[in-house]
Amino acid sequence: MAETRVERRLAAILAADVAGYSRLMGADEVGTLAALKAHRREVVDPAIAQYHGRIVKTTGDGMLVEFASAVDAVTCAVAVQEKMAERTAEETVARVQFRVGINVGDIIIDSNDIFGDGVNVAARVENECEPGGVYLSEDAYRQVRGKTAYSFDDLGERSLKNIDRRVRLYAVRSAISSAVDTKSPAETGKLLPLPDRPSIAVLPFANMSGDPEQEYFADGVVEDIITALSRFKSLFVIARNSSFTYKSKAVDIKQVGRELGVRYVLEGSVRKMGGRVRITGQLIEAATGAHLWADKIDAALENVFELQDDVTTRVVGAIEPSITEAEISRAQMKPTSSLDAYDFYLKALSIHYSQLRADLDEALRLLERAIALDPTYSWAKAFAVYIHTLRLSQGWASPEDVARGRELAQEALLASRDEPNTIALAAHGFAWLAHEFDMPLAAMDRALYLNPNSFNVLIRSGWLRAWVADTERAIDNFSRSIRLSPVDSLLGWAYGGLAFAHILKGEYAIALEYARRTTYEMPRWVGSWNAVAISAGHLGNQQEAAVAKDRLLELIPHNSIAATRLRRPFRDRWVSDLFDEGLRLAGLPEG
Structure with a gap:
């Protein structure tokens, strides 16, 4: 009698389940099932598809997924866990947390199911995992070591149920998170260390005007108070976007x-009624x-x-009395003499955060109105330059737009009055729009x-x-920006910058990890997908x-390689060639 041939193959197996599933179901069966369906639909299944996994089977609280690559399996698992931490950060009793175990081994294929020692070990590794974590067997660890931006904790050898040998386990620790502390304690359980100088976060002030339309004004x-405080070199001030995650x-x-990771918090309210404004503030340790x-402060x-x-x-004065009068005077820069111009700027600021084309177009129109009212309003000009660069990066800018952006950048730099944010936006924008670097570099150092x-x-x-291939300073700047705004909605730009810097260093695996993170943070930003295409192409x-x-x-x-080249502000030809080749390897048309 002929033997039945058994199909086998080597694969990376991911086993996952929900920690405390019975407790969650006992507390709220309907709510738990609805939450699990939503998490799968919006987080888990898209990530598995992105990293080329195949869902083999699901149970009430778990699943078994097959990957051809251990790197893909680990990257998918970390992406899911990070996204889940964001989604469930404010939940306590009913918080859904996955445990994930990954193994690489020989599996047996029977119809659409899989069996064998490789599967059994993955399931047992998952049983050992902490909620919210990702554990690997030693066989899986060997396959990913040195090929990702992650670091690993060696957990030692463990005796696993129904496995006839001891298995060494490793816990994944995201290099992105651990290196620069990008996650809040709600997501990682780790505290950000206090800086070695007075540190403060300014929370969004409540709009007490009785008119929701005045939200932008509050x-x-x-934002202006945050900007003024950040001008004091002896203070550590959390950036606007991280503070505003607490809005409402x-x-x-x-x-x-x-x-x-701050010592002080400022909160308060703004009331704008008729021709008067009242700010109520309280500074709290x-x-x-x-x-x-x-105190309450009123003014016309x-x-x-x-x-x-x-x-x-x-x-x-309350947190750093030693600050000099000169520093205070420098921080008190009046941006414009026109209240109407200031109002147009605030409206543009409010709508631009969506990054949608229509909103960016409207923001530009508002800023041009502000500039028309006050031609000396350098901050409005610099902010308009920034909007022009955003539109260019997405392929939405005409040659006339680029020329206008260059003109505004030069005007803003000439009239900046040593205002660092104005200088930075204008210098960055001029380099991008004009492809000139010496003057912008000097201006940026001044900022x-x-x-x-x-x-x-x-x-x-x-x-x-x-852009000038100064990778070490670029990485340092991006990492410091992340600490200043650890939960910023625009952190994708920092991660994207880190991806590009590591591409320049030839560290494509690390670059790809940062690029993947960027696509999660900013999925509609072209730069996110350029970084993935280039790093994955070279890999x-x-x-x-x-x-x-x-x-x-x-x-x-x-889109094409030629069109992308026109939008890129690189100084050195070899950098542009490196990026072109990555896009070519990814299959983007030449032009």
Whole structure:
């Protein structure tokens, strides 16, 4: 009798289940099932598809997934766990957390199912895993060691149920998170260390005007206070986008201090009624909840800038009395003499965060109106330059737009009055739009000298340094910007910059990890998918490179290597050639 041939193959097996599933079902069966379906639909299944996995089977609380590559299996698992941490950060009792175990081994294929020792070990590794974690067997670890940006904790040998040998286990620790502390304690359980100088976060002020349309005004007042505080070199000030993750939420000040790694928190409200403005503020020591300063300050609307300066001065006096009058004077720069121009700027600021084309177009129109009202308004000009660069990066800018952006950048730099954010936006924009670098580099160094604590300055300095292949300074700038704004909605730009810097160093595996993170943070940004396509292309990861290429063509129809080259501001030819070759390997058309 002929023997039945058994089909076997080597594969990476991912086993996952929900920690505390029985408890969750007992507490809220309907809610738990609905949450699991949503997590699978919106997080788990898309990640498995992106990293080329095959769902073999599912159970009530778990699943078994096959991958051809251990690197893909690990990357998929980490991506899912990071996204789940974000989605469930505010949940406590009903928090859904996955445990993930990964093994590489020989499997037996029977119809659409898989069996064998490779599967059994993966399931037992998952049983050992902590909620929210990713554990690997030693066989899986050998396959991914040195091929990802992750680091690993050696957990030693373990005796696994029904496995006839001891198995060494490793826990994945994201190199992105551990190196620069990109995740909040709500996501990682780790506290950000307090800086070695007074540190503060300014939370969004409540709009008490009785008119929801005035929300932009309250937000703008807070943003200006953050900017003014960040000009003090002796202070560590959390950037706007991280502070604004707490908008419209009931917050525990102690928790905010822990999550952002700051000693002080400023909160308050803004009331704009008729021709007057009232700001109510209170400065709190996060660890103790003690109030260091609290007051109400009223002024006529035309004196709103003096009102902001008053709040800034009182806060600084409470937490760092040694700051000099000269520093205080430098921080109190009045941006414009026109309240209407300021109002147009605030409206543009409010709508641009969506990054949608229509909103960016409207933001430009508003900024041009502000500039028309006050031709000396250098910050509005610099911000318009920034919008022009955003539109160019997405393929939405005409040659006339580029020329206008260059013109505004030069005007903003000439009229910047040593305002660091203005200098940074204008220098970054001029380099991008004009492909000239000597003057922007000198200007950016000036901005860093004036304000080494600004997320805006650091991230733009990082990109400028990357464009001239100064990779170490670029990486340092990007990493520092992440610490200043650890939960920023625009962190994708920092991760994208880190990806490009590592591409320049030839470290394509690390670059790809940062690039993947960028696509999760900013899935509609062309730069995210350029980074994936280039790094995956150079690695020979054809499947992932092809996915990135297709996404680039979705975002910019008729995209090509030639068109991409025109949008890139690289100083050295070899850098452009390196990027062209990566896109070519990914399959992007020549032109």
